[in-house]
Amino acid sequence: ELSAHSGDRYSLDSVREALVKQEDTIVYGLIERTKFPSNSHTYAENYIEIPGFCGSLVEFVVKNTEALQAQAGRYQSPEENPFFPENLPPPIVPSYPFTQILHPGAASLNINKSIWKMYFQELLPLLVTSGDDGNYAQTAASDLSLLQAISRRIHYGKFVAEVKFRESPQDYEPLIRAQDREGLMKLLTFESVEEMVRKRVEKKAMVFGQEVSLNRVDDTNVKHKFDPSVASRLYQKWVIPLTKEVQVQYLLRRLD
Numbered sequence: 354e355l356s357a358h359s360g361d362r363y364s365l366d367s368v369r370e371a372l373v374k375q376e377d378t379i380v381y382g383l384i385e386r387t388k389f390p391s392n393s394h395t396y397a398e399n400y401i402e403i404p405g406f407c408g409s410l411v412e413f414v415v416k417n418t419e420a421l422q423a424q425a426g427r428y429q430s431p432e433e434n435p436f437f438p439e440n441l442p443p444p445i446v447p448s449y450p451f452t453q454i455l456h457p458g459a460a461s462l463n464i465n466k467s468i469w470k471m472y473f474q475e476l477l478p479l480l481v482t483s484g485d486d487g488n489y490a491q492t493a494a495s496d497l498s499l500l501q502a503i504s505r506r507i508h509y510g511k512f513v514a515e516v517k518f519r520e521s522p523q524d525y526e527p528l529i530r531a532q533d534r535e536g537l538m539k540l541l542t543f544e545s546v547e548e549m550v551r552k553r554v555e556k557k558a559m560v561f562g563q564e565v566s567l568n569r570v571d572d573t574n575v576k577h578k579f580d581p582s583v584a585s586r587l588y589q590k591w592v593i594p595l596t597k598e599v600q601v602q603y604l605l606r607r608l609d
């Protein structure tokens with residue numbers, strides 16, 4: 354059972370700490386993806402011809418990788434959500450006793466379709482330069498690991514919401530009973546935390562993405578692997594709002 358003291362894996366502080374660590378993974382993922390140009394063949398519907406498969410190369414890579422990772426047990430963790438949950442094979446590994454802190458409704462909360470759309474339609478065009486270097490499989494693999502990092506961060510909203518609910522059920526319950534989306538959104542929002550997150554992510558993008566040179570004379574024209582404002586825009590426009598959307602959707606079902 355969960356209690357609200359700090360040091361607990363599921364206190365609001367420790368849940369926020371987990372989100373801070375996930376920022377690193379996302380920033381590294383952005384850096385890794387920028388090593389390749391746009392490589393548009395990776396995303397074209399008619400580039401590959403495989404009997405019985407209809408879709409782009411990135412879909413082919415993601416669906417098959419997810420099937421393999423499902424067998425290896427990835428989606429037994431309540432922190433992981435597949436992009437293509439339809440027809441995943443069962444795990445071949447024994448199950449691990451993950452702490453069950455979430456309401457059972459959490460299992461069916463998956464907004465990866467929106468994340469997928471945002472990633473390919475909005476984020477990638479901001480992030481990569483146009484070009485084609487033929488490394489489509491590697492490009493798809495780096496898309497997948499970045500997508501997984503972003504998805505894990507956004508769906509972590511389930512844990513954030515559960516902890517917030519347990520810390521003040523008296524505030525949340527009436528709003529949930531009234532199915533008051535807006536009221537819930539207001540109650541779970543902390544503007545000052547969001548601002549800190551955005552600033553820290555931009556700083557991480559700046560620091561982790563810095564070109565390291567041994568013979569630099571002055572630090573004024575340090576080169577960056579990608580535009581750090583892309584990272585803060587990613588958070589501001591999509592990651593934070595979608596994390597809050599997950600929190601609201603989770604809470605709306607919390608008393609079912």
Ligand SMILES: C=C(O[C@@H]1C=C(C(=O)O)C=C[C@H]1O)C(=O)O
Pocket residue numbers: 369513541542543544546547550592593594596597
């Ligand atoms: C994740 C939280 O909930 C909301 C969403 C945030 C985010 O996605 O970074 C930050 C603050 C809150 O408005 C939180 O309170 O930490």
